[in-house]
Amino acid sequence: MDRFANIIAFAGLGCFALAFALSGLYPYLITASTRPEASIAELAQDVPATFHELKERFPVAFAAAHAESDAALTARELAGMQDGDPRHDASEAAWQAAYARALQHGRDRYVAEGCWHCHSQYVRPVSNESVRFGPVSTWVQDHNALQRPVLWGTRRVGPDLTYEGRLRSNDWHVAHFLKPKAVTPGSVMPPFPWFFRDGWQVHRRIDPEVAERTGLSADTSYPLPGVYDTQAEAESALGRAQQELPSSLAAERERLFVTEGNGLNQDGLAMLAYIQWLGTWMPPENEPE
Amino acid sequence: MTTADLPLPAGSDQPARPATQALSHHLVHTALVRWHFAFAVVFLLTSMTAGFLVSLNFLGHYPFENTSWLAVGRLRFLHTNEIAYGFLVNGFVGAMYYAVPRLTGKPVLSKNLGWVILAVWQTLVVATSVGQLLGFAQGVEWGETPTGFRPGTWELNYIPVDFLIELGAVLVAAQFLTPLARSINRKMYVTGWYLTAGIVWLVLTYVMGNTLPEWNLPGASGAATVGLFIHDLVGLFVTPMGWGLMYFFVPIILRKPMWSHALSVIGFWALAFFYPLNGVHHFLLSSIPMSVQYGAVISTMAVEIVVTTVIVNFFATMSGRGHALRTNLPIRWFYTGMIFYFITCLQCAFHTSLTMQKTIHFTDWVPGHAHLVMLGVFAFWIFGIITWLWPRLTGNEWYNRRLNQWHYWLTMIGLLIMFVDLLAAGVIHGFLLDSLAPWMDIVNAMKPYWAVRTFSGAMILIGSVLWTVNLVLTALNPKPYDYRVDLVDEVESTGPHAGEAGAA
Numbered sequence: 001m002d003r004f005a006n007i008i009a010f011a012g013l014g015c016f017a018l019a020f021a022l023s024g025l026y027p028y029l030i031t032a033s034t035r036p037e038a039s040i041a042e043l044a045q046d047v048p049a050t051f052h053e054l055k056e057r058f059p060v061a062f063a064a065a066h067a068e069s070d071a072a073l074t075a076r077e078l079a080g081m082q083d084g085d086p087r088h089d090a091s092e093a094a095w096q097a098a099y100a101r102a103l104q105h106g107r108d109r110y111v112a113e114g115c116w117h118c119h120s121q122y123v124r125p126v127s128n129e130s131v132r133f134g135p136v137s138t139w140v141q142d143h144n145a146l147q148r149p150v151l152w153g154t155r156r157v158g159p160d161l162t163y164e165g166r167l168r169s170n171d172w173h174v175a176h177f178l179k180p181k182a183v184t185p186g187s188v189m190p191p192f193p194w195f196f197r198d199g200w201q202v203h204r205r206i207d208p209e210v211a212e213r214t215g216l217s218a219d220t221s222y223p224l225p226g227v228y229d230t231q232a233e234a235e236s237a238l239g240r241a242q243q244e245l246p247s248s249l250a251a252e253r254e255r256l257f258v259t260e261g262n263g264l265n266q267d268g269l270a271m272l273a274y275i276q277w278l279g280t281w282m283p284p285e286n287e288p289e
Numbered sequence: 290m291t292t293a294d295l296p297l298p299a300g301s302d303q304p305a306r307p308a309t310q311a312l313s314h315h316l317v318h319t320a321l322v323r324w325h326f327a328f329a330v331v332f333l334l335t336s337m338t339a340g341f342l343v344s345l346n347f348l349g350h351y352p353f354e355n356t357s358w359l360a361v362g363r364l365r366f367l368h369t370n371e372i373a374y375g376f377l378v379n380g381f382v383g384a385m386y387y388a389v390p391r392l393t394g395k396p397v398l399s400k401n402l403g404w405v406i407l408a409v410w411q412t413l414v415v416a417t418s419v420g421q422l423l424g425f426a427q428g429v430e431w432g433e434t435p436t437g438f439r440p441g442t443w444e445l446n447y448i449p450v451d452f453l454i455e456l457g458a459v460l461v462a463a464q465f466l467t468p469l470a471r472s473i474n475r476k477m478y479v480t481g482w483y484l485t486a487g488i489v490w491l492v493l494t495y496v497m498g499n500t501l502p503e504w505n506l507p508g509a510s511g512a513a514t515v516g517l518f519i520h521d522l523v524g525l526f527v528t529p530m531g532w533g534l535m536y537f538f539v540p541i542i543l544r545k546p547m548w549s550h551a552l553s554v555i556g557f558w559a560l561a562f563f564y565p566l567n568g569v570h571h572f573l574l575s576s577i578p579m580s581v582q583y584g585a586v587i588s589t590m591a592v593e594i595v596v597t598t599v600i601v602n603f604f605a606t607m608s609g610r611g612h613a614l615r616t617n618l619p620i621r622w623f624y625t626g627m628i629f630y631f632i633t634c635l636q637c638a639f640h641t642s643l644t645m646q647k648t649i650h651f652t653d654w655v656p657g658h659a660h661l662v663m664l665g666v667f668a669f670w671i672f673g674i675i676t677w678l679w680p681r682l683t684g685n686e687w688y689n690r691r692l693n694q695w696h697y698w699l700t701m702i703g704l705l706i707m708f709v710d711l712l713a714a715g716v717i718h719g720f721l722l723d724s725l726a727p728w729m730d731i732v733n734a735m736k737p738y739w740a741v742r743t744f745s746g747a748m749i750l751i752g753s754v755l756w757t758v759n760l761v762l763t764a765l766n767p768k769p770y771d772y773r774v775d776l777v778d779e780v781e782s783t784g785p786h787a788g789e790a791g792a793a
Contacts, residue, residue: 001554001558002476002477002481002482002554003475003476003477004469004470004472004477004481004485007477007481007482007485007486008485008486008489010561011482011485011486011489011557011558011561012485012486012489012490012493013489013493015561015562015565016489016490016493016494016521016525016565018562018565018566019517019521019565019566019568020497020514020517020565022566022581022584023513023514023516023517023565023566023568023569023581023584023585024497024501024506024510024513024514024517024568026578026581027509027510027513027569027577027578027581028506028510028513030578031508031509031510031577031578032506032507032508032509032510032511037507037508104439108439108446109424111426111427111428112363112421112424112425112426113360113362113363113424114360114361114362114363114365114366114426115362116428117362117365117430118362120651122575122576124574124575124647124650125574126574126643126646126647126723127647127648127719127722127723128722128723128724128725129722131725132722132725137575137576138576139508139509139576139577142508142509142512142576143507143508143509144507144508145441145507147507147508147511148440148441148502148503148507148508148511149428149429149440149502149503149511149512149515150428150502150508150509150511150512150515151428152512152572152575153651154430154571154651154655155651155652155653155655155656156651156652156718156722157347157732157735158728159728181349184729185729186729186732186733187729187732188346188347188349188732190346190351190354190360190361190362191354191355192360193354193355193357194357194360
């Protein structure tokens, strides 16, 4: 056995092949080969409201990321439409295409930023994990194109994310990606400023009465949806916002102003879409045997 | 045994020949050994620095928070990947350039190929790190090397470094399997078994881990293969290379043969058989079929028995040369590594049980274990090998031998602190998880341990910096090296049989 050819044949090839057969091929034969893997298009069939919201909040970045942006209509845009308008169906297809792309891109970012080294995506049947995080993971729910290779992770500095989707609002995640420590004091998650782009926003200063009652500074303001590349675009958005206000709220118009601000860029949008997707897709029931 | 290792006749007072002269043997390309070692040390330092910086994040003091290409998550890839492909591979390949021709009596395939491999490999390691820092990692732990294609598709999104590394590994295989196949000895020595198998396994493992889970094996079965990849990279590449070189260097330095050939045989074949069967133990209590998980647990326990035979063999070989631990630094690196190896494997045998997995999986216990294996065992062995060879390769006496001692003690004590600290943190994390404590309570409970980890990491990093300074200054040192200084003599017995060894 101590000849070169024997070492190559029995140790180098034989033992390797045996191990692969037992711990790679065998699990494949009894799990993955028994049902088709869900494609990304299947995963992206139900487009959640959180994804619609991303288009409303960050229209410029959304349009840059998705060519279907114009065809994908938000609820507000659809509301004014006649029944049977062909743009209805076109809108649904556009949303699905955009969502599928965002999920794929979001997964790429999740991998490349190393999220999976601090967050797991698998709930074990022990240690009260099903109480803390949600139902125990099954191979069927991980049998999809976004788990290729799986993002189960090996360490939990942060909590498990198997069922993170729809647990928190988009706004929470946006603030959290920008400044995790501001949202969760004591957090060790690093910030991700490169998920954001600088631009211009329309802000609304708060009502003076509210400021007085709450003790907030009268200069406190909050952004309206939309982040624009140039000041001019933001100014025209300001004009539109002022026109939309009824004349009874004319005083409100004075409280709107344009300022520098930032919002998600394409990477950030995709990340949000992916995070909000996690755990929301459930595999179709097995075929009756 | 080599000419440089043989003692001069007793009482000889002729000046020592420069070690390079003894080494300028037509078989060994010392320049290649030197350059691989030099790159190994460079990547060791960059990797350790990255690890140290990442640890600062956990104290809330990360200095490069707003720089995307120095993001904590991306630097972590660099930390583990440069240790594997930059430090360990260069260290092992350098040592093989020294050992394989001596072992087989044949030169490597081609010296020019050697320079090509040297250049190609460093380029790949740098391309890997640059790709990861720019945000093109792959979702396989310890194989985050950018694939270049989106998994499951042939859509190109980066230079396909993965496939180039496979090519590089094939070149390495051709370089070293040629002399191993043409060896002047019909029967191979143990080292030859390990190196031959290890080279073949490297190529196979890399191809398996970087293609199958991405293209062929979805979901849980892909996870099983990823576990197999992580494990095979350690068990079927790093471990055989490490042990193969131990079987080569330990008898040379101690100047006596291995204690038992039979135990070497058992050690090798049991490693070949049991080690790769362990793969799935990286994902226990998961949705991989339980039968596969139980199989992995049982074969992990079997490995511990194998390990014991190898350790017994090496410690029995030490018999009569125990003073070398005190007088010979490379031997001390080797044997400290072996003790850590035993602890590591003993840990494996227990912590892969589902009972312990319940608590320690997903906690700092695992990085603690990983540091003991990668740093405490294989890096220690490479430190020992480079420390043994460096004055011989350069022909120069050490610039300062005390710096080497500082390297040993800072690294060893630093690692022990880190290991114990992370184990403790892991157990506490595990029980807090079970207790349903709020998540931030768990994170806050970890912070003192993370501070200790940074401190121990700094010790290790400083040790390696001192050693690197010493290596550079030694290369420039005009004083020639006298190899007789480092020869391990017969035991100076003071017992009833004093003098007999000399008489025999």
